[in-house]
Amino acid sequence: MARVLYVTIPADGHVNPTLGLVKQLVDNGEEVVYMCSEEYRDRLAQTGAQFRAYQKDEQVSRDLGFNPTEFRHPFHFNDFMLRGIIEPHIPEILRQIENESFDYLIFDSLFGWGGAILGEKLGIPTICSVTNFAFAEPLSQIVEVLEASDDVDVDALYERVTQTAQSIARVCNVAVPAIEDITRQYGDMKIVFTSREFQPDADKLDDSYIFTGPSITSRPDSPPFPFEKLRASYDKVVYISMGSILTKDVELYKLCFAAFQDIPAQFVLSCGRETELESLGENIPPNFIIEPYVPQLEVLQQADAFITHAGMNSTSEALYFYVPLVMIPLSSDQPIVAKRVEELGAGIMLDRGKLTPTALKDALLQVLNESTYKQHAIQVGDSFRNAGGYQEAARCIMSLYSVPN
Template sequence: MARVLVVITPAEGHVNPSLGLVTQLIDNGEEVIYVCTEEYRSRIEQTGAQIITYPFPQDAFSHDPVLKPQEYKHPYQFIYMMVSGIIRRIIPNVLQVVEDQKFDYMIFDSLMGWGGTILAEKLGIPAVCSIASFAFVEPLGSSSVLNETETKELYEATMKITTELAEELQVSIPAMEEIPAHAGQLKLVYTSRYFQPQAEKLDDRFIFTGPSIITRQDAPTFSFELLRERYPQTVYIAMGTILNKNLDFYQLCFEALGDLPVNVVLSSGKYTDMTPLANQVPPNFIVKPYIAQLDMLQHTDVFITHAGMNSTSEALYYNVPMVMIPLTSDQPLVANRVQELGAGITLNKHNLSATNLREALTEVLHNSLYRRQAYLIGESLRQAGGYTRAAEMIMSHMGSGRGSYTI
């Protein structure tokens, strides 16, 4: 039995994909120590892992100006966020809370980048990189629209923090392009080679196992019989856990879809105050603060989504085509790939209207080609092996690699 350290960025889209893997590792006999924040204690403990926490603001990715998702116009913006928002704040804390403990190998989140290299080096153990989105063949934000002065300032600010941290922790200073790289002996990607863009450029250290589909224990019940009594088709709307507080968007959905002969189920988010719209909800809408998404998708004909990687993968796993409104971060990349493979339509958030939302939904709802293409992607995800194969691959590889680290 190996003792495994798991260090994942405290965000829904990064913690959730790891839970099935951690559960399977424990079922296979490994001891897992999961370092994260208090916010995720309950769901981590449900896997059987021991959790060790460090201080970090709750829901930071919704409120913190550095961590809050944005459109990255240049790779340096993304790298600065990693260094100042994640590596600087998390890695020293992790080293402190696991001080004097011994581990055989570790699994760290790709959003920590160079931070994973630091942990592996300081602890003297091999590492697996957990990639909750696509593996980045090209840097995120590669449109390069910043001017020379802005680029120089970002570079200098990033390398200043990087140099200070490297000196503090007594590790070597990386080059700028090394900071966001997918480090580790293995790189675990929660998708399929078919769905991954430019997969041919990734070597065999990248292991594609499909999404980690695991039922949430705290999911509320929902009456799916009620849907069948109303209309034969159902549209599901959910914009993720970070970007779901836009009441103007929900009002636009009411206008666009309120008179269609379909069920529309809207997950507004636990912390979204829908009171201002209470008297505007159309009769074909069901609005809930939280819905068990995996259950809902199995009764959904079209999913209206922000194209976050988790939500997109879960929809495709259940063969659901999409209307996508990417907002930030990697969402445009994910949406473009879905549209490229014919499983959905992408709308531009900057010129979104009730008319084009309605037209896109009608097209996806009534053209069977989108569902057929969603099925093809979904089949590739289901055949990838999931967290069972992920655990087997990690244990097989790390069984011979324990006791040394090579990044």
């Protein structure tokens, strides 16, 4: 069987979808070396892969000078990928695997040009792991720009991006790509963790894009949760989570308290490990269960609606379990995901900047009480299930790249 190198960025939304695929490859006899940051060691080791850590430098992210989820110009995304992902990690990964051989490489799409560098230096086929939407255009051209760019020194930004790319090319002894190619989804094959039906503009993507649906697997590190309370007092369950990165919006949580305190439903709020419960105040309604971290897959299986930031991972998991959504996109690709859900009739998108308790309450009641939202969520969920999941992803990969015994 084949020896595989799998490289991913250190983020739950990019690691979690790969767990089922990696375990399936290992179960099928592939030897997988999985590289990510140290915090994911235990989670990834449970797949049977050989885990290796690369250094995650928090100072690098701080030195970028902007939050990578808030872009004021498209070149900011190129800058983030170059200085936040490719420059610190690709040379280190190459050093760690020096004198080793692999049969094929799987890399996260946010490595972009970095994945192409690894494939070129190793001389092996490459597969792009796409945990967000695939795209026919350079990602930096379609990522949501949240603020006006009048105060951005575009010339200086372009110069920094160019110089960083040239520096990486010198270190790795490769050619410098065009600026727009830094964010390309490279790879002989792209495994896209959604369905062709959910993917916007799927007809613009060639046959190298393989849609396998979201990879839904149990998580051994899920915390305990009082499931017996979910329907003890109410018939409806509403889950609220703003993801693993954007969880500290205390004012949004208080707005939820004001909007939902009189709705006869059990609300479950995952507020994040870094949110101090004391900061939520003393007026938490009695119909709320609040935990820093919630076993999301299990709660979604019992939820009637999901209030979410519309991150790709959370959205996919909800729709997989036929849960309609109220979406408050905050950054990055979330507006694109929310727009697609709304287009397909499986949820309602709200503007965080104009959000009021009344607007939030009205949207939730609409999703709960109008059956079309549930029906459309079922249609999207069925498209996910019919795509084949991580088993189909493993089959496609091994049919082309695995080495016979």
